[in-house]
Amino acid sequence: MRGDKKTKLLAKQLFKLSLVNGEVSAAQVAGVLGYIEKIQPRQTLALLKLYHRAIAAEVAKSRALIEHAGPIGDSALKLVESAMTQKYHRAVTASAQRNDALFAGLRVRVGSDVYESTVAGQLAALAASL
Numbered sequence: 001m002r003g004d005k006k007t008k009l010l011a012k013q014l015f016k017l018s019l020v021n022g023e024v025s026a027a028q029v030a031g032v033l034g035y036i037e038k039i040q041p042r043q044t045l046a047l048l049k050l051y052h053r054a055i056a057a058e059v060a061k062s063r064a065l066i067e068h069a070g071p072i073g074d075s076a077l078k079l080v081e082s083a084m085t086q087k088y089h090r091a092v093t094a095s096a097q098r099n100d101a102l103f104a105g106l107r108v109r110v111g112s113d114v115y116e117s118t119v120a121g122q123l124a125a126l127a128a129s130l
Contacts, residue, residue, distance in 0.1 A: 011050035
C-alpha cells in the first residue's frame, strides 16, 4: 500500500478514533470520514485505503462465517456463535454460507482465523503427509 509514514500514522490514529469500547462505531466512522472530507489531507486516496483496510479487518473480527456442505440448523449457528464469543471475549455474530466443495463438516472463519473440521480438509492433510 502506497503512503508515507505520516499518512500511515494518520490512518492508524483515525482508526483508533473510530473505536468505542473496542468496537467500531458507525457514528465515529462517519465523523472521521467527514473530517477527511473537510480537511482533505495530502494523499487522501492512500489514507482512505489504509483506513478502510483497518476498519474492514476490525469488523471481520466480530463475524463468524460458517461454511457448510449440508443443512445447518439455527441451534448449530447459535452454538458456534456463543463458542466464538467466549473464545474471543467479544460479541461475534455467525452467518452461514453453503459450500458444495465441502463433503461434510464445517469451516468457520473469524477474521483471519480459520477453524476447519471437514472431510475435504482431513483428506488434504492426509495427502500432504504422504
